[in-house]
Amino acid sequence: MEKQVNNLANITLLKTILNTLFSAFFLLFSFASSAQENPYNSGKKYTIADIVVTGDTNFSEATIITFSGLRKGEVVAIPGERISEALKKLWGSNLFSNIDIYLTKTEDDQAYLEISLQDLPELNNVVINGVKKGKKETLIKDNKLTKGAKVTENLITTTKNYLTNKYKKEGFYNTKVTVSTTPVIDSIEKSRVNMLVNIEKNDKVKIKEINFIGNEKLSDKKLKKAMKETKQKNFLRFLKRSKYVKDNYKEDLVSVIDKYKENGYRDARVTSDSIYNSGDGLLSIDINVEEGEKYTFGEIAFVGNTLYTDQQLGALLGIKEGDTYNGVELRKRIADNSRPDAQDITNLYQDSGYLFSTINPVEVSADGNVIDMEIRISEGKPAYFNNVTVVGNDKTNDRVIYRELRTRPGQLYSKTAVVRTVRELGQLGFFDAQQLSPNFKNANPNEGTLDMEYAVVEKGSSQIELQGGYGGGGFIGTLGLSFNNFAIKDIFKREAYKPVPTGDGQSLALRLQASRFFQTYSFSFTEPWLGGKRPIQFSTSLSHTKQFLFNPRTRDADKSKRFNITGITVGLAKRLTVPDDYFTLSQAVSFQHYDLKNYNTGLFTFGNGYSNNLSYTVGLSRNDTRTDPIYPTGGSNFSVTAKLSLPYSLLNNVDYSALKEERETLNPSDPDDLARLGVIDQERYKWLEFYKVKFKGDWYTNVIANKLIIKSGVEFGFLGAYNNDRGVIPFERFFVGGDGLGNYSLDGREAIALRGYPNQSLSSQDGGTIYNKFSLELRYPITLGGQAKIFALGFMEAGASFDDFRDYNPFNIKRSAGVGLRIFMPAFGLLGIDFGHGFDALPGQNVKNGWETHFIIGQQF
Template structure:
């Protein structure tokens, strides 16, 4: 089937020349007819006196004569090569349906010619039937069926063959395509035009009823059919696996089938024949006949040509011993594993030491007695050094932002691991499509040991409009924000830099408004990832202001006369470390929040009119080596551990917090006078917040098979007090349950996602002081294109929060499971929906929670 287009092209070429031959023949007949009436002599040279153009064409006479290369006043032979070339030239233009050349008269040594031709018809209207509306545009584009195109026999034939093959590749083996044209008559338009109808009858998808394998005695049918990953029999229990026949997949599966034999020592196994037999229009049988050959084992393995590494070092990487069953697939992977760019194989061993020009070839030197002796022949070559290192494709991002992330520098020894790491670092920036970052090696100079490398990138939108919505804390939470993730602060006063904003320096600037019936939050943040431009030291600053109103859980109303305001500012520094490796980052931040309360009494603190201050220092250690796409990482891990600490004020002031605690415990909050004293005591306790907060979070990504990604994670958080007489503060608490929305800095609280339950429903009203959570999420990409990344997921989660360490039980968990969908668009961030089933009751309940629907807008996790 693959040779058909070539054969078709040959047929059309022959047809073109046949037309030329017919035309030349007609010309000779015309000349002969003219010769009977004049003194025309065949083969004589004549001066071309004049050429006229007749027929039906929209091209001017001058254009046609010029294109034919026939020039008035030139000497030509009639008939001869000049006229034959003119006819061929006109045919090759694919503009005419008919071409004739006549010798109209001869006057002495002067000849008069006439070119009679008709234009090919143009396409006026196209109708495509048999496919959905959304597919028609792609068909028109792929086959160049735009209005006004010349309709040739070649166009009709190639369109028919393209569509037939296209749908057969998708499993529609009975596809039939008909292309009809109808001439349009319109006296007002003096040109030939046609309407075209393309009718596609895909028929039903052809399924595979049976796969019959003949010739296998050593390996079972079951094992061989399992190896055919994309070609499956029609089976009720295989509803997750397709059984349609796709020839390209089938050919690939035949290779997989032979690989199974090679893995089991049968190196000579081969496919003798394969065929399909139609049972009806919807089902076929597949027949495969093979020859197994004999089983082999590895014999003596020697290394030849190695000087950089010893035989023992190479053997430790090859990990194949004499006497083991021959495995050709494993041998190939141990030499060079094409499926893993960072695999532990011999090729990467050399390439990661600078030997880009090395070559490694296993050669069988003996196969006596079914024992295969191998020589691993190595040509090491010279170490390679980078000569020129460049980047292309960045139109918005400034060069220095990219070059500072490169792990490959001019003059540096080539290491493949540095190339892979560079791809990862560029992908993690978030400014480029991580799937399309391509390192192009060029200008190989084996003599001098030099090579150039160009990183080709495709930019994507890095700024986002954040529209986030969800239900939490008793009401709808909405967020509107602008995030500029490739900002250029230095160009803020340059009018010409606004396109629509100054971009290119890799900085982040965000403006955010979050509101519900119960709170309002305004924030501004700015981040510079390379402070000073020489070191990967990140500076982050933020300012925020929040208004929170007292929420009545019974009436579900907010009392705006009872509120507290929070004003906060923070500044942080994060530095990339070199030890234990440069995936680690140490971050430090100082933050200050001022809490201003007005008639805001709760069970935790009762100074309804007062204030609290929170001055704290946060230190964190993170390690993130996920690769390569930050939206859809496929491997690696990301963990963080942090501690947030306040000053231990109780060590320095003279306040007797034990006495205050005893006095408070003796007071009756039902007595108005004593309640006022409780408020005074709490104001003293919380004037400056004293606490420590420890958190850990880890996510691990693995790629078990194909494009599936398994994300496993665990989290832990604990809020404690230095002085138990002061007690644990009413801020900075953990709220668990729901979609995780609404987690921007209210009173320092943190919203922990646990799908399958209402938002924050698994914590007490004032929040927990300790929590833990475990999760498993299986992801599969639908598309990872630049315009949108879409993946589906299923999940298992379990977690809980507790009011005190005494109540903490890491195994008393609220469990859930479900599935969802994520769509990432550069302009709007991550959008998604989850359906989670809670297997346990809410606190105080007796029945399991059941299904919950969670909408995710503008948040990634």
């Protein structure tokens, strides 16, 4: 196939050369004929008396004469350079298929010229066969096959080559592409053609087997494993297919040699390789290797270092005399290009400001298979930031970005500060994290200065939130608007509404959640830099919830029996510097008022009354996840929070022990006793007394080059009471199971997702006071583009809730596993679907739950 493509290109080039030579020959023939008929010598100078244009063209005569560069009254030699230049200019315009210049007659020193030419046909319509409809527009755009384009031999040839090579890279090694044109016959005088592109991808060429010849020190298995992209057929492998891609194969040959170098075989090389058809449309590959001798490290000396001692550099290098020679590891210890924050010698110098330092390992001796090394260091001058700028932000105000920068003019250069700045900008959520780029400008090693430019690409940061799912006895729907780059100072400026005021990095959210049994309205606002000078986050939220009691007779909500909750929360969060500046300390004060009317449940017996919840929440969190908040590729995120009320039982002189004893003697079926129970519970819950402790941690592990990511997580929550006689409150409880919908609804309860089971099905009717959960996700990105981020996942989860600490058993858990898909679009947030299989029975049942489908629309990640 490659030979066919090369032959087509050679034929096209030959046709062009012959066409040019023919035109030149014809011109010379015309001049020679005129010379025989007219008594003038070759190369005689003439004044151009007139120029006429003939042929099939839609360009005006004046335009073509202007293209040629010739003009009436000009003195030219015929034949001569000016005529040749005119031909070159006309050919160079890429507008014509045939061009000739004739000398029609002469009168004394006057010459009459004729330019005869034919327009190239324009492209009218393109039909592409052999690919899906959605990909045709991309192919047309990539090959510039737009309507009106001039159809040249070069256009046809480059289109063939592009499509052939494109599908070869995807494993379709036997791709055949044909391009044909047909003229358009209509009333338009222009020469136009339709183009037909037929693509026959045929089957992907797969690799039947890979054979290594000459290897004795390393097994075939190890060498095949070193080839990351080129694999032979194996029905057990599903992450890497066994297709042959030439470029990947060449890279994998380098990886084979690197594997030898990692094991001390410095002189190993691939002497030859052959790829041949093994039948059934499959390829076989034979690779001949020469292993050489095994080497070890000898003496390693550092030369040129003044900033750090030999001992400091040697400790960081981590290679000792006598260790097996490993050229790949040596390069990584000096400069690991795969990790911007790696612990290597280059980063050690660059974090100390020595951007212009160079570090080169040199073999100075290889006597007896022992290699002595010199690590030659040129430290150079320390570098300082001169100008630090940001480009690409059209909506976000400069000050919102500059306050996140960890690199300032006049500061000593630090690679860690540059990497951290990129992560901080990505975590804002206003920019496409995949396109954040720190660009070095005007680096001057002699003066020790550089300019730093951070290029950002803004994305939509506002979201419409839609959720739907079943839980708590009915369908739960959610509608929300989140403006995550809001500017409250411009709220009264009409011109700022595009559609809302943006640019100050503030967050404003409105949310409505409802089902047959409850309605929740909430408003929240967050300012991440209170006062604009320090990263102190101020937040406030208002909410109102209406809950209706379930009527078992009608199996519907009884709206005459309702439970209203009104609440307000104000919080502050401050970024810490100790233990490190990834830590944040948050504090909040909240107040909820619970109002009951004819609302009697097993949790409390006063159907008419109220409760108040005044609490203080303190939390410590640490987040160092890598750059993209949608698809983190490393780092961790954990938090510990405690929510506390005042110890009212120590202050109000109420004998809760006596109330408890009296309550135990009462009979709820007796009307008088029930009334007394209501009085007692009203006293118990007038002001809620409790403490609530939670822990949550997520860790992200990069398995394959920012592609395959393992997310592991653990959660724990406990709701307790200061006074056991007063008891655990009926609010603030945990409900485990399902997709986690309902996080913001109902009496402070928390919905804990555990896929593979119905919503809130793994807790008792009144909720648990303690829970734990363990999770493991394997994530693989399909695309991480700015318009949409899509990734697939597989998961395993386990968890449970308990009504009392005495019943708590962290290993008595419900297990599930499944697969899912996530799609993040800036306007709608995270969309997804999960198919989970519950391996255990629901409480009170003895048959495993089986498969559950969970839809996620707008739920956060």
